[in-house]
Amino acid sequence: MTPLSHYLIFSGVLFSIGLTGAIIRRNILVVFMCLELMLTAANVALVGFSRAQGLEGVPVYDAQVMVLFIMAIAAAEVAVGLALIVAMFRARRGVESSSLTSLKD
Amino acid sequence: MLQNLPWLFLALPLVAAAIDWLCLQRCPRAAACCSIASAAVCFALCVAYLCGMQTGSPGVYEWFPLPGYSLTLGLLMDALSMKMMLVVTGIGLLVHIFSTGYMSGDPSNHSRYFAGLSIFMFSMSCIVLADSLLFTFVGWELVGFSSYILIGHWYDRASAADAAKKAFITNRVGDFGFLIGILLTFGVFGTLSFSDMAGHQAVPAQSGVLTALVLCLFCGAVGKSAQFPLHVWLPDAMEGPTPVSALIHAATMVAAGVYMLVRLQVSMGTDAFSQTACTVICTVGAITALLAALMATQQDDIKRVLAYSTLSQLGYMVMAAGMLSGEAAMFHLYTHAWFKALLFLAAGAIIVRCHHEQDIWRMGGLRRKMPLTTLCFLMGACALVAVPGFSGFFSKEAILTAAWESSIPLFVIGALVAVLTTFYMVRLCLVAFCGSARAEGAEHAREAGPSMLLPLLILGVMALISGYGFIADTLVPFAGFHAHDFEFGVPFLTGLLALIAGGGLAWIMYGGKQKQPDTDPLTPRAFSRALRHRLYIDAFYDKVLVGGIQQWGAAIVHCLDDGVIRRLVGHGAALFTAWCGKILGKIQCGSLRAYVLVSALGLIAAMILFAFTIIH
Numbered sequence: 114m115t116p117l118s119h120y121l122i123f124s125g126v127l128f129s130i131g132l133t134g135a136i137i138r139r140n141i142l143v144v145f146m147c148l149e150l151m152l153t154a155a156n157v158a159l160v161g162f163s164r165a166q167g168l169e170g171v172p173v174y175d176a177q178v179m180v181l182f183i184m185a186i187a188a189a190e191v192a193v194g195l196a197l198i199v200a201m202f203r204a205r206r207g208v209e210s211s212s213l214t215s216l217k218d
Numbered sequence: 219m220l221q222n223l224p225w226l227f228l229a230l231p232l233v234a235a236a237i238d239w240l241c242l243q244r245c246p247r248a249a250a251c252c253s254i255a256s257a258a259v260c261f262a263l264c265v266a267y268l269c270g271m272q273t274g275s276p277g278v279y280e281w282f283p284l285p286g287y288s289l290t291l292g293l294l295m296d297a298l299s300m301k302m303m304l305v306v307t308g309i310g311l312l313v314h315i316f317s318t319g320y321m322s323g324d325p326s327n328h329s330r331y332f333a334g335l336s337i338f339m340f341s342m343s344c345i346v347l348a349d350s351l352l353f354t355f356v357g358w359e360l361v362g363f364s365s366y367i368l369i370g371h372w373y374d375r376a377s378a379a380d381a382a383k384k385a386f387i388t389n390r391v392g393d394f395g396f397l398i399g400i401l402l403t404f405g406v407f408g409t410l411s412f413s414d415m416a417g418h419q420a421v422p423a424q425s426g427v428l429t430a431l432v433l434c435l436f437c438g439a440v441g442k443s444a445q446f447p448l449h450v451w452l453p454d455a456m457e458g459p460t461p462v463s464a465l466i467h468a469a470t471m472v473a474a475g476v477y478m479l480v481r482l483q484v485s486m487g488t489d490a491f492s493q494t495a496c497t498v499i500c501t502v503g504a505i506t507a508l509l510a511a512l513m514a515t516q517q518d519d520i521k522r523v524l525a526y527s528t529l530s531q532l533g534y535m536v537m538a539a540g541m542l543s544g545e546a547a548m549f550h551l552y553t554h555a556w557f558k559a560l561l562f563l564a565a566g567a568i569i570v571r572c573h574h575e576q577d578i579w580r581m582g583g584l585r586r587k588m589p590l591t592t593l594c595f596l597m598g599a600c601a602l603v604a605v606p607g608f609s610g611f612f613s614k615e616a617i618l619t620a621a622w623e624s625s626i627p628l629f630v631i632g633a634l635v636a637v638l639t640t641f642y643m644v645r646l647c648l649v650a651f652c653g654s655a656r657a658e659g660a661e662h663a664r665e666a667g668p669s670m671l672l673p674l675l676i677l678g679v680m681a682l683i684s685g686y687g688f689i690a691d692t693l694v695p696f697a698g699f700h701a702h703d704f705e706f707g708v709p710f711l712t713g714l715l716a717l718i719a720g721g722g723l724a725w726i727m728y729g730g731k732q733k734q735p736d737t738d739p740l741t742p743r744a745f746s747r748a749l750r751h752r753l754y755i756d757a758f759y760d761k762v763l764v765g766g767i768q769q770w771g772a773a774i775v776h777c778l779d780d781g782v783i784r785r786l787v788g789h790g791a792a793l794f795t796a797w798c799g800k801i802l803g804k805i806q807c808g809s810l811r812a813y814v815l816v817s818a819l820g821l822i823a824a825m826i827l828f829a830f831t832i833i834h
Contacts, residue, residue, distance in 0.1 A: 136815045144810075210810040 120161025128154035141201070141208045145194055152187050156180045221274035224293050226263060227303065227343045230256040235336035238329050246328030253332040254314045257339060261307040267300055268692075278349075287409075294349035294412055298484060298548075301695035302346045302477060305552055306470050309559045310339050312673035313465040316563050319669035320461050320570055331371055331459070338364035338466060345474050350410040351400045351435075354478060358396065358438065361471045362389045368466060369458040381454035388451040392441015399434030406431055412485040425492050432495040435482060436502075443475030443532045446506040450756050452529055456521040460566030463521060468528045468562050469555040476535040476551050477695075480544040484697070488542045499540030504631045507533025509753065511638035515645070516738065516749035519576045520565050523646050527602065528558055530635055534617050537628060543620035548696040550613035556684050557601035557610055560677035564595035567666035567674065568650070572659035579737055580657035581650040587663040592651050594674040599647055601681040603640040603720070604713055609685030611713070612701065618709035619702075633712045640720025648728045656736060 131150030138144050163176030202208050234256035242249040278292035314335060321328055341364050344357025362385075370382030400410065406427060407415050439445065444452035455467045466472070479499070483491060491499075510529030517523045531554050538547035569576055571588060585592040601610035614636065621629040655661040666674070683689055687701035694701075704710075727739065740746045751757065 132818050136811055136818060139811070213810065214808045 117161055117165040120157060120164075124154045124158035124161065127151075127157060139209050139211055141198055141210050144210060145191075145198065149187065149191070152183060156183055159183075222277050223263070223273045224267075224276040224295060224347070227260055227293075227307075227347060228340055230259055231336040231339035231343065235333045235340065238333035238336060243327070243329045246332075249329040249332045250314075250318050253336045254311070254318075256336060257307060257311040257314045260339065260343070261304075261311045264300065264303045264307050267295070268304060281352075289352055289410070290350065291353050292349040292411075293347045295347065297697040297699075298481065298695050299346050301552075301693055303343065304693065305555050305695065306342050306346060307339070309469045309555055309677075310335075310342075310465060312676060313461045313559065313563070316464075316566070316670050316673040317459070317461040319667050320459065320566050322669075323570075324459075326372060331368070334364055334367040334371065335462075335465070338368065338471070342470055342474070346477065349412055351403055351412070352410045354481075355393075355396065355400055358393065358442065358474070358478075361442075361466070361474065362386060362393070365389075365455070365466050365471060368462040369455045371459055371462070372457070375457070377454075378457040381451075381457040385451040385455050388448050389441045392437050392439070392448055395434045395437020396439075396441070399431055399436075399438065402427065402431040402434055407486075412481065415485045416487065428490050429492045429495045432482070432491055433498060436479065436495070436499055439475030439479050439536065440502065441475075442478075443472050443536060444506075444529055445475070445502050445533065445536055446509060447755070449506055449510065449529050450752075450759060453522050453525045453752070456519070456525050460521065460562060460569060463525070464559045464562030464566065467525065468558040472528065472532055473535070473551045473555060476532065476539055476547050479536070479539040480548055480696070483539070483542065483544045491542060496540050496542060500537050500625070500628055501540075503533045503536030503538075503540055504628055505533070506530065507537060507635045508631055508638075511635045511642070513749050513752055514642040515638060516740065516746050517642075518579055518738065520568065520578050520581075520646065520650065521562070521576055523578070523642055524558070524561055524565060527561075527639065527642065530639065531558070531602075534614070534632065534635070537632070538617045538620055541620050541624045541628070543617070543624075545696050545699060546613070546616040546620045549616050549690065549694050549699065549701075550610075552690075552694045553601065553609040553613040553681075553685050556677055557598045557608075557681035560594060560674065560681050561598035561602065563670070563674055563677065564591050564598060567591045567670045568595070568663070570670075571663040571666060572657075573662075575657065575659040578646060578649045579735075581660045582656045583652070583654040584660060584663060585651040587655075587660070588665050590671055591666050591674065594678040595651075596647065597678045597681050599643045601685075603643050603717060604636065605717065606714070607682075609681055609683065612685035612690065615709055615713060616702065618713060619705075619707075622707075622709050629709075629712075633716050636713060636716035637720040637723075640717050641724045644721045644724035645728050648724065652729075 128151050131147045131154060134147030134150065135144050138147065159176045159180050163172045163174070163180075166173045166176075198208055205212065231253075234252050237252050238249040242252060276293045276295065278290050281289045281291050283289075314332075317331070317335065321331060338361060341357050341360030344360060345354055346357075348354040348357055366382045366386045369385055370379050372378045373382070403415075404410055409415060441448050452467060452472065456463055458467070507530045510526045510533060514523050514526030514530065517526060531550070535547045535550050535554070538544075538550065568581070568584060568588065568591060571591075572581060572584075575581065597608070601608040604611040604614040618629065618632050618636075621632045655663075665671075684693065685701075690701045691699060728735075738746070741750075748754065
């Protein structure tokens with residue numbers, strides 16, 4: 114059986130990749146994908162914990178229910194987020210985050 | 219109860235002033251009657267006391283106690299003060315009566331005028347009767363106040379308002395010295411009461427301190443008696459109604475300085491007046507007498523001629539006081555009070571009857587239009603220029619004799635002033651009374667009414683007779699005064715010579731039937747211009763002292779305003795705020811990635827903190 118530490122390391126790596134991507138990428142579409150990556154990392158950690166806390170091969174289902182909720186909410190969020198990005202692309206012919214300065218200027 | 223009767227001298231005029239001011243604002247006639255009644259009762263009381271009425275010593279009131287000493291208010295009733303009171307109340311009463319005639323056609327508030335006169339009578343009585351320097355000082359300030367009120371009676375005229383202010387402020391300069399002098403007196407003598415000072419003569423004080431003390435007190439006299447260099451307010455004070463000029467700025471208040479000096483000499487003893495102090499006092503008196511007489515020779519305003527003449531006569535008195543000849547000073551003060559009040563009141567009558575014309579070059583021929591007034595004025599003028607037989611002759615003689623005995627330079631100045639006095643008075647009389655009328659006002663002049671003529675005639679008689687021994691011995695405000703017998707000596711001859719020289723000069727310049735100039739023939743000369751401009755002393759004060767102080771003050775205020783408030787507080791605060799805004803504004807860079815980075819770092823920091831807290 115895979116030890117908890119593997120899940121957590123994998124989840125951490127996944128989260129770091131997501132965070133780094135969110136910080137350094139300019140394209141909002143990519144930033145969006147990185148956000149999803151971070152959510153996925155959280156899900157992996159939750160599932161890992163659910164398995165580790167379980168007794169005699171039966172996991173704690175509370176965490177897995179929460180994972181399902183997160184996925185559902187993430188799906189809804191993706192629908193809204195992608196719609197916003199499409200609208201933005203139409204309005205501005207670009208999805209670069211650094212060009213979103215009209216309030217500042 | 220009866221022993222407190224003398225307090226009526228103070229109470230009556232004060233009550234009359236209060237009634238005039240508070241109750242009789244709308245009935246000027248009643249206000250005039252009220253003030254005249256109070257002055258008349260004071261005069262009657264004064265006469266009664268001089269005739270020998272005894273009521274015991276008046277009560278003394280404690281004002282406020284100090285550790286080891288208490289400041290009291292009491293009345294000192296000796297020959298000096300009671301006879302001075304006679305002059306004050308007598309002339310005061312006549313001026314009150316004259317005022318009813320003088321002010322009758324005037325639209326201003328008469329109740330205020332008579333309340334001012336009554337306040338003045340009250341304050342002057344304070345000075346005369348005060349038994350201590352402190353009480354004198356109270357009266358001193360009060361006469362300053364009443365003088366301010368009365369000079370500025372026609373306050374809607376800018377010149378009158380300015381003159382009132384000038385008189386008050388100039389007096390403050392002298393009063394400051396007076397106050398220091400009072401404190402020094404308390405330090406040296408341990409008392410402020412005149413009667414106790416006599417007993418403290420043995421107090422060993424350094425002569426330097428005594429000199430400083432006397433000179434500080436003299437400062438007060440310089441202000442109040444308008445001596446050089448504080449003489450500038452008196453000619454301007456002529457903006458007030460003429461009766462006021464007669465009472466306050468000729469006969470009584472301006473003489474208060476001389477009275478105070480003599481009072482000090484009597485109570486401290488003449489030993490307290492050191493050589494230095496006397497020299498300073500004499501010099502100031504002599505300079506004032508000479509400068510004022512010079513300036514009087516080129517004045518066109520009848521009241522200003524008289525004002526400068528008052529200055530010059532006050533200079534005589536101060537000079538006499540400085541020569542430790544209080545007797546001569548008080549003698550001249552006494553005769554001067556009568557004849558100068560007469561001159562001013564006669565001038566007042568002329569001014570009213572010439573439709574408020576004061577320029578002598580717009581008068582002329584008045585001797586035919588107003589014979590009685592002219593006669594009175596001439597009697598006053600004769601007394602002033604010391605025609606033998608008139609009162610001024612005896613007192614000026616006394617001063618010249620004192621000067622002859624003490625110092626020759628002072629005697630020469632005195633004689634010179636006598637020449638100038640004759641010159642300007644003869645000039646004034648020739649221009650105003652002789653020839654024919656030069657202007658409409660003088661053309662239609664007519665004799666003054668009875669309320670004005672009566673005081674004039676009484677004063678005229680006094681100007682004539684008050685110098686003779688039999689009257690002077692009983693009335694001159696000086697203990698044990700005795701008029702000297704006539705002596706045919708240098709002072710007499712000098713006086714006579716001065717009379718002839720001054721009169722002759724003026725006759726050559728302004729006399730003669732065929733000459734009828736409309737302006738002073740001396741006007742184009744440079745010295746005439748200088749004298750008309752009062753030797754530029756007023757201009758100097760205005761430009762250098764007042765202007766200088768204002769400039770420096772403005773510079774300091776500007777420094778504070780511009781440097782501290784505008785630059786440091788205003789501008790500095792703005793700069794600081796802008797700088798903070800710039801620094802803090804950098805946080806809002808608008809870069810999404812930076813925001814995410816910061817939140818990630820924050821998240822990590824929070825996690826580390828959380829993890830370590832759990833572990834511990």
